[in-house]
Amino acid sequence: MSSIAAARNKGAGQPGVKPGGKQDCPAVKTTPLKIIDLARDSYVTMAKGLMAQYGPKSGDLPGLKSLLEKSKKPTDGSDVGALFTMVGAGSASIYTIASSAIQKPDDILTANNLGVVLKDMGEFTKALQVLKYADKLKPNIGLVLCNIGWVYREMGYNNDAKLYFEKALRAAPEMTSPYLGLGLIAKCEGNFAKATEYLRKALADNYSAVGFAAYKKAQEAQPPKPEG
Numbered sequence: 001m002s003s004i005a006a007a008r009n010k011g012a013g014q015p016g017v018k019p020g021g022k023q024d025c026p027a028v029k030t031t032p033l034k035i036i037d038l039a040r041d042s043y044v045t046m047a048k049g050l051m052a053q054y055g056p057k058s059g060d061l062p063g064l065k066s067l068l069e070k071s072k073k074p075t076d077g078s079d080v081g082a083l084f085t086m087v088g089a090g091s092a093s094i095y096t097i098a099s100s101a102i103q104k105p106d107d108i109l110t111a112n113n114l115g116v117v118l119k120d121m122g123e124f125t126k127a128l129q130v131l132k133y134a135d136k137l138k139p140n141i142g143l144v145l146c147n148i149g150w151v152y153r154e155m156g157y158n159n160d161a162k163l164y165f166e167k168a169l170r171a172a173p174e175m176t177s178p179y180l181g182l183g184l185i186a187k188c189e190g191n192f193a194k195a196t197e198y199l200r201k202a203l204a205d206n207y208s209a210v211g212f213a214a215y216k217k218a219q220e221a222q223p224p225k226p227e228g
Contacts, residue, residue, distance in 0.1 A: 074103035142172025
């Protein structure tokens with residue numbers, strides 16, 4: 001069995017790799033969240049720990065090691081990890097992306113990818129640490145800011161999520177994912193008019209099953225307009 005097939009089978013039952021992933025309305029939290037900022041050294045240390053933690057869970061650690069040994073660029077592990085993410089193999093994804101993080105700790109895309117898969121695996125605090133490290137590497141990148149917003153949203157920190165979604169839109173006005181996040185939050189808060197406005201923008205140029213379902217619910221929940 002190939003590394004990808006084995007990792008896919010192993011990863012299918014793990015938390016955070018199920019289709020959809022995003023909770024409809026996470027419980028809102030207001031207690032301040034303390035996040036320890038990562039420096040370059042502590043980022044590498046975390047990556048090493050993640051490899052040790054998730055490698056054995058991948059289903060084919062020898063195959064993953066062989067795959068990485070054949071890599072030609074420091075970021076090959078991150079690229080392969082993105083493929084593992086697409087097939088729902090979260091442990092293999094973390095293992096391979098973390099290998100690139102160790103080799104090239106100043107690569108923002110690797111840090112972003114690692115943060116995203118950590119979020120998908122339910123490692124929210126570590127995901128925030130890694131994504132905020134990516135933001136320090138190169139501030140005000142819309143993709144990174146939006147991903148930070150999604151982590152906060154899934155943790156229930158709606159105010160922080162809105163802050164980062166809005167930052168992402170200022171940095172990259174063409175993005176639609178921040179509007180999806182803002183729309184889902186507005187729907188959960190009962191602000192259906194605002195939710196409809198945001199979700200319409202989120203659906204402007206790409207289809208999202210999550211966004212479309214939320215858009216329909218927001219529309220249905222609005223009070224009927226008075227006649228005449």
